Amino acid sequence: MTQISDYGEFGLIKHLTENFPLTNTSSLKGIGDDAAVIDNGERKTLVTTDILLEGIHFNLEYVPLRHLGYKAAVVNFSDIYAMNGKPEQIVVSLGVSARFSVEMLEELYDGIRLACQTYGVDLVGGDTSSSLTGLTISVTCIGSAKQEEIVYRNGAKDGDLLCVSGNLGAAYLGLQLLERERIALKGNTQSQPDFAGFEYLLQRQLKPEARKDIIDELKAAAIMPTAMMDVSDGLSSEVMHICTQSGVGCRLYEDKLPIDYQAAVLAEQMNLNIVTCALNGGEDYELLFTCPIADYDKLLPLDKIFIIGHITDKADGMNFVTREGQLMELQAQGWKAF
Amino acid sequence: MTQISDYGEFGLIKHLTENFPLTNTSSLKGIGDDAAVIDNGERKTLVTTDILLEGIHFNLEYVPLRHLGYKAAVVNFSDIYAMNGKPEQIVVSLGVSARFSVEMLEELYDGIRLACQTYGVDLVGGDTSSSLTGLTISVTCIGSAKQEEIVYRNGAKDGDLLCVSGNLGAAYLGLQLLERERIALKGNTQSQPDFAGFEYLLQRQLKPEARKDIIDELKAAAIMPTAMMDVSDGLSSEVMHICTQSGVGCRLYEDKLPIDYQAAVLAEQMNLNIVTCALNGGEDYELLFTCPIADYDKLLPLDKIFIIGHITDKADGMNFVTREGQLMELQAQGWKAF
Numbered sequence: 001m002t003q004i005s006d007y008g009e010f011g012l013i014k015h016l017t018e019n020f021p022l023t024n025t026s027s028l029k030g031i032g033d034d035a036a037v038i039d040n041g042e043r044k045t046l047v048t049t050d051i052l053l054e055g056i057h058f059n060l061e062y063v064p065l066r067h068l069g070y071k072a073a074v075v076n077f078s079d080i081y082a083m084n085g086k087p088e089q090i091v092v093s094l095g096v097s098a099r100f101s102v103e104m105l106e107e108l109y110d111g112i113r114l115a116c117q118t119y120g121v122d123l124v125g126g127d128t129s130s131s132l133t134g135l136t137i138s139v140t141c142i143g144s145a146k147q148e149e150i151v152y153r154n155g156a157k158d159g160d161l162l163c164v165s166g167n168l169g170a171a172y173l174g175l176q177l178l179e180r181e182r183i184a185l186k187g188n189t190q191s192q193p194d195f196a197g198f199e200y201l202l203q204r205q206l207k208p209e210a211r212k213d214i215i216d217e218l219k220a221a222a223i224m225p226t227a228m229m230d231v232s233d234g235l236s237s238e239v240m241h242i243c244t245q246s247g248v249g250c251r252l253y254e255d256k257l258p259i260d261y262q263a264a265v266l267a268e269q270m271n272l273n274i275v276t277c278a279l280n281g282g283e284d285y286e287l288l289f290t291c292p293i294a295d296y297d298k299l300l301p302l303d304k305i306f307i308i309g310h311i312t313d314k315a316d317g318m319n320f321v322t323r324e325g326q327l328m329e330l331q332a333q334g335w336k337a338f
Numbered sequence: 339m340t341q342i343s344d345y346g347e348f349g350l351i352k353h354l355t356e357n358f359p360l361t362n363t364s365s366l367k368g369i370g371d372d373a374a375v376i377d378n379g380e381r382k383t384l385v386t387t388d389i390l391l392e393g394i395h396f397n398l399e400y401v402p403l404r405h406l407g408y409k410a411a412v413v414n415f416s417d418i419y420a421m422n423g424k425p426e427q428i429v430v431s432l433g434v435s436a437r438f439s440v441e442m443l444e445e446l447y448d449g450i451r452l453a454c455q456t457y458g459v460d461l462v463g464g465d466t467s468s469s470l471t472g473l474t475i476s477v478t479c480i481g482s483a484k485q486e487e488i489v490y491r492n493g494a495k496d497g498d499l500l501c502v503s504g505n506l507g508a509a510y511l512g513l514q515l516l517e518r519e520r521i522a523l524k525g526n527t528q529s530q531p532d533f534a535g536f537e538y539l540l541q542r543q544l545k546p547e548a549r550k551d552i553i554d555e556l557k558a559a560a561i562m563p564t565a566m567m568d569v570s571d572g573l574s575s576e577v578m579h580i581c582t583q584s585g586v587g588c589r590l591y592e593d594k595l596p597i598d599y600q601a602a603v604l605a606e607q608m609n610l611n612i613v614t615c616a617l618n619g620g621e622d623y624e625l626l627f628t629c630p631i632a633d634y635d636k637l638l639p640l641d642k643i644f645i646i647g648h649i650t651d652k653a654d655g656m657n658f659v660t661r662e663g664q665l666m667e668l669q670a671q672g673w674k675a676f
Contacts, residue, residue, distance in 0.1 A: 001439035004468070012440070013466050016447045020454065020461040024426045026482065027460040036462035038427060038480060040378035049463055049478055051431035055470040088362045089376060093389035093476050101339035102350070109354045116358065122365040123358040124374035125387055128351050130342070131474075132393040138431050138476035140387060142376060144364065 032245070033153050034082040034229050035143065044150060046143035048079035054134035062178045062193075065104055067206045069111025072137045075232065077119050078210035078285045080143035082230040084151040087210075089124045089142040090116070095131035108137075119212060151289070156227040156246035160290040162309040163299065165214040167258040168235050169274060172281020173266045174198070174205025180270070200262045208285045214304060215287075221298045225289035234280040237332035238288050239309075240318055246290075249316040252309035252330065254323050279320070280333045370583070371491050372420040372567050373481065382488060384481035386417035392472035400516045400531075403442055405544045407449025410475045413570065415457050416548035416623045418481035420568040422489040425548075427462045427480040428454070433469035446475075457550060489627070494565040494584035498628040500647040501637065503552040505596040506573050507612060510619025511604045512536070512543025518608070538600045546623045552642060553625075559636045563627035572618040575670035576626050577647075578656055584628075587654040590647035590668065592661050617658070618671045 007015055013031065022030050028044065029037035035048035052058060052072055060068075073090060080087040092112060096105065116123055121141070156162075181193035195202055210230075218225065227242045235252075243250050257278045267274035290311055291299070299305055309321075318330040345353055351369065360368050366382065367375035373386040390396060390410055398406075411428060418425040430450060434443065454461055459479070494500075519531035533540055548568075556563065565580045573590075581588050595616045605612035628649055629637070637643055647659075656668040 001441055004434060004436075004438065004440055004443070007440060009466060012443070013464065015440070016443055016466075017461060017464070020451060022460045022462070023458060024460050026426050027462055030460060030462040031464070036427065036429065038383070038462075040381040040383065040482070043378045045376070045378065045383050045480070047427070047429060047463060047478070047480060049429045049431050049465055049476070051433055051465045051467055051474070051476055053433045053467055053469050053474070056433075056468055088364050089374065089385070091374065091385060091387045091478060093387050095389055095391045095394075095474060096342060098342070100342060102342055102345060102353070103339055105342070105350070105354055113358060120361060122360045122362050122368060123355060124360070124365055124368040124376070125385060126351065126355070126369070127387055127389045128347060128354075129389055129391055130394055131391050133471035136389070136391070136433060136469075136474050136476075138387070138389055138474075140385070140429060140478040142383070142385060142480075144378070 029152070034079040035085070037150060042146065044145050044147055046080050046083050046085040046145060047140065048076055049138065049140040050076055052137040054136070060135070062182055063206060065107040066111040069108040070115045071206070071208055072139050073112050073115035073121070074208055074210050075285060076139045076141035077121060078230045080141055081210050081212055081215050082228055082287060083143070083145060084149050084215060084225065084228060085143040085145035087119060087121045087141050087143040089122050091125035091140050092123065093127040093138040095129050095136035097131045097134050100135065119210065151225045151228040153227050153229050153242050154245040156242050156248050156290040156311045158248055158311055158313050159293050160226055160311040161293055161296065161299065161307050162239070162250060162252065162290055162311060163305050163307050164231070164235070164258065164286050164288050165211045165305055166284070166286040167260045167263065168231065168284050168286065169277035169281040170201050170204040170260050170263045171208060171283040172277050173263045174201035176270055176272070177201055177266060178205065198262050198266055200260060201266060205283065208283065210285060211287045217302055217304065221302060223291055223295045223298050225291050228287060228289035231284040231286045231288050233282045234333070235288065236279045236330050240330055240332050242288065242290065243318050247314055249312040249314050249318055250309055251312060251319050251321050253321045256306065256308040258306045367490070372417040373423070375488060380484065382483050382485055384418050384421050384423040384483060385478065386414055387476065387478040388414055390475045392474070398473070400520055401544060403445040404449040407446040408453045409544070409546055410477050411450050411453035411459070412546055412548050413623060414477045414479035415459060416568045418479055419548050419550055419553050420566055420625060421481070421483060422487050422553060422563065422566060423481040423483035425457060425459045425479050425481040427460050429463035429478050430461060431465040431476040433467050433474035435469045435472050438473065457548065489563045489566040491565050491567050491580050492583040494580050494586050494628040494649045495630070496586055496649055496651050497631055498564055498649040499631055499634065499637070499645050500577065500588055500590065500628055500649060501643050501645050502569070502573070502596065502624050502626050503549045503643055504622070504624040505598040505601065506569065506622050506624065507615035507619040508539050508542040508598050508601045509546060509621040510615050511601045512539035514608055514610070515539055515604060516543065536600050536604055538598060539604060543621065546621065548623060549625045555640055555642065559640060561629055561633045561636050563629050566625060566627035569622040569624045569626050571620045572671070573626065574617045574668050578668055578670050580626070580628065581656045585652050587650040587652050587656055588647055589650060589657050589659050591659045594644065594646040596644045
């Protein structure tokens, strides 16, 4: 028998779904991007889904249920924005074990409600079931976009700029911090965890936002990305997805990586390499995109956007350029659920 | 703290989602029917979702993974047909523990593939994650319908006929049979379970079908149901949903209930009341609908459709009429996941 871990998450999905040809004319795009695309004439429907399992994706010892609900919704909105679409509806399914009370689920839904209000999304359906084991949350988000607005992962061109909408690695370091304090306080009910000086890292981990503001800014600046996705598994892994699907190479520059100072300080304390955290820590939910170099002047005034590299010919490979100017092959060591 | 079981499944969803007003003009219908309805101009998108958890919805001791995959997809198609729509896309999310091999997941996907091929539906997305505990399957199905074709649960009118597309209680009895044989053979590896004479019940439980054929027949006969839903939780519970949402009463006749002879025989053997099984056993996935009495002549030639009662004024209440002519108030003792 073949172990699931032999494939890894992406390999497994790819393997399991490779014999599913699309047959309906309404199925414009299936598996392989941030969202599927369905044709309805002028208006296209975008569909994305995520499943979150207790003990794998979250630990209720340190994640408040309200934040969990918010995050479960927002990470799906992020996938719709990553297609340059507008999230409009979600359906939420829960599996809940007997240790959960109605009040706990109310907290979870308070978080979902806040996310829906903040991003203008309607909760339109779901399913709720008991579970023998902990909490499972499955969210599907429906969005819309005009055909000509949709941005896939496969449109990056040689010479394009490679951009990201914010700093990287902070969500991963927030998780390390929560885990460090949990272990330090195990069995100790007298003390409180010490998060002083690292509040931003906690926020990045516990209450991430989807970058609607970036989508709006790009539209206002008349910048149309050639390829885009959100950074959920780690920058390296996502850059490689864009390059592979677009049939191009890239240069990603170490000295261009946006890193928050709290992330740098905690990485130092914990003896972690901050560049590795920025490249491979997941859950940043920033938008990673490429756009033509002709848009450079339009990009400059947008101070939320960082140019971190550029696209090259495929033959040049996918490269990370160190501060010393050394070229290293990009490696996907992204956050893996297996 | 309030126990979840104090609410029951429907009460819980209603309670948790009551402060989620719809704000997008594209959100035509939210929670409360077989599927949500989203506006795209002429074409409406239907969305339904189901979560299946190991040990709650299925027991892998007697459910083959291929059948489980088939059923997980088909029950969602059934919800789209119950809106008089056409299922076109599904997304499938899995949580999988380490005891599952790639080959086991291939079997599951073989079943999903067969369901997709049979019903003309495309798999367009999903998410796969490891789980600490068993198998979780979350399926969301997207369908389409023209506005004027969509059938909600709330359109039943006084005087309408109450119809169902097939016999009831067999899936529930199939489950009782599987459970009986599992217990009988516990620890005995020499013998095989004895299903002789009850093959149809097993099929109804393990490989249910969605009634696309009925939707096609009704269309061909120019019958437009006034209200419709599928029978997943039990006939009583579903009839009450239609009556409550339509603001009407009903009479449902014991002697009109379609019951398969295998179901009757097994109920007798197991000392179960077959009428109770037909009223409250879930997972039949037949279509329950109402239509104007003027359609009676068009219904008669359709031998797959059974008229089981009629709609009355709300003041008459929701009644079950026994063979003896006695009126009893309908009770929802439907299959509950809590």
